[in-house]
Amino acid sequence: MRITKFISVLVICLLFGAGNLFAQGNFITNVNGRTHQSLNGKWKYILDQYETGQIGFSPLYKNSKAKSKSDRVEYSFDNAQTLWVPGSWNSQKEELYYYEGSIWFRKTFDYQPKHKNSRIFIYVGAANYKTTFSFNGKKLGVHEGGFTPFSFEVTDLLKKQDNFLILGVSNRREKDYIPAMVTDWYNHGGITRDVKIVEVPQTYIDDYTLVLQKESLNKKTRVVKGSVQLAGSDYPDKAKVEIKELGVAAEVSINKEGRGEFAFSSKKMSLWSPENPKLYDVKLIAGEDELTDRIGFRTVETEGKEILLNGKPVFLRGVSIHDENPVRRDRAHSMDDAKLLLGWAKEMGCNFARLAHYPHQENIVRLADEMGILLWEELPLYWGIDWKNEDVLKKAKAQYSELVRRDKNRAATIIWSIANETVPGEARNHFLREVASQVRSLDSTRLLSAACKKDGWEDGLAGDNYKVSDPIAEVFDIVSFNEYQGWYGGSPETCRNKRFTIEYNKPVIISEFGGGAIEGFHADKETRWSEEYQEYMYQENLAMFDKIDGVVGLTPWILVDFMTPLRQLPDVQDGWNRKGLVSESGAKKKAFYIMQNYYKNKKEEYK
Structure with a gap:
């Protein structure tokens, strides 16, 4: 070979x-x-x-x-x-x-x-x-x-x-x-x-970052710090950052490497949140180059087992999404594609979306900024990665650098995820620790996680007590894990006896759960592939998750049926993963409304 x-x-x-x-x-x-x-x-x-x-x-x-x-x-x-x-x-x-x-x-x-x-x-x-x-x-x-x-x-x-x-x-x-x-x-x-x-221009604005400072969150005057990096050979001595709506006109001194740091304050700043997705037109000026971006200002952090957005606890009413337009059977690439997917998520009551299992198109990230949908962004460190290969590690770092460079000024993005369903081991642990360190060095203002496995994940039948103890979670801000009880192991009612021990005093996100259903196929709740089975499974799963201490978010798998060569069961899958809450034709399955009602209650609870 x-x-x-x-x-x-x-x-x-x-x-x-x-x-x-x-x-x-x-x-x-x-x-x-x-x-x-x-x-x-x-x-x-x-x-x-x-x-x-x-x-x-x-x-x-x-x-x-x-x-x-x-x-x-x-x-x-x-x-x-x-x-x-x-x-x-x-x-x-x-x-x-x-x-x-x-x-x-x-x-x-x-x-x-x-x-x-x-x-x-x-x-x-x-x-x-x-x-x-x-x-x-x-x-x-x-x-x-x-x-x-x-x-x-x-x-x-x-x-x-x-x-x-x-x-x-x-x-x-x-x-x-x-x-x-x-x-x-x-x-x-x-x-x-x-x-x-x-x-x-010959000398242009290559990179820029604006970050609301957490220490100013509860003060009358909010403080933003940032940086500008120029590319070219003839750097101007000064650059400017302007936000007319806030009356901001900050001057930036540029050093011999083309870099400048700045800070400004505002008493009128409205914080970005799902309930108030406020964006400001930010203009950056350096020599002949002028660049405008729309940026929201917010903070995100953890405290014990809570996630705090702008200093207040938030429950992440989420869903997992693939970057695919199922109607066209194609990779999503347009703002219309983004509106289709986030529109379904918003209708379900979501304030959060997991963009799985790879970086999605920039349109969906920018639309999330406009719509007020928080985001989990992810790198495809997935099944079968060659953890011992240093070249693969370099590729992972390069790809994450590109993702962070593109999206680091988007208020919607609050979580960087570095992996999905990877098996603990010395080589994997070293690899992911290296990637985590890389991401922290690029952006320390967001939270870090990964979708982990739990013991007994493979068959879902390893007794009634599960332990979530992946050692890589030590370096994360959030413990996240996938759970398919009732689909890959046991029947839905077996959820009632399951108990979970989380080894870490951190917030918990259930990053995947669910099962398949053929839209329009109706039977009793014990018949697999029926909408009723999927509905029943969701009901039992949600009741199980409500018992877990520290759960602050869910991203069920998945918003809409998606294409995959692994799923070939004739007249059922036909090349589609049927776990979607929405079918590839856009029809909503019964489980969609289970999640919609659950999130409505959660929204009231976290008012």
């Missing part, structure tokens, strides 16, 4: 040139707040099943064309078929439904910069899983990770006419990838989120 992999890498290096294989630096953040133009739409594509980057031994990224009747070029983007971007190739053409491999996409366009002396970047919201990026015949680098953004600068390569962007995307699964070989969701391949041309 190692020899085969070595030969594959050697072949790629010989074909592409090993010196060109590098990943980009920091991607452009807040692209919608900058000068930008969409490159979405129909793209030409060529399949590359052998994943060499060559068809007929001609480099695909070169976009070669025959210059004379004797020239040999064995591919043609010009005459190729098209796929929509963003979107997964599996959902667009029947013959690609189960395809896992490489596809090379080409987009041609003309572009005239909107400003003089601009720097031009091309931003990709996400492409699953590994992407080779080339522009106008020059290969610029490789990005790994199927759910986080990346961008490359193309300033010196840009032409007014006849530009071509070629992205080679592979969704092949490998042991040393994140996620690894097996997942319980669909492996949508392709350019799954927006592609944009972004313009910035």
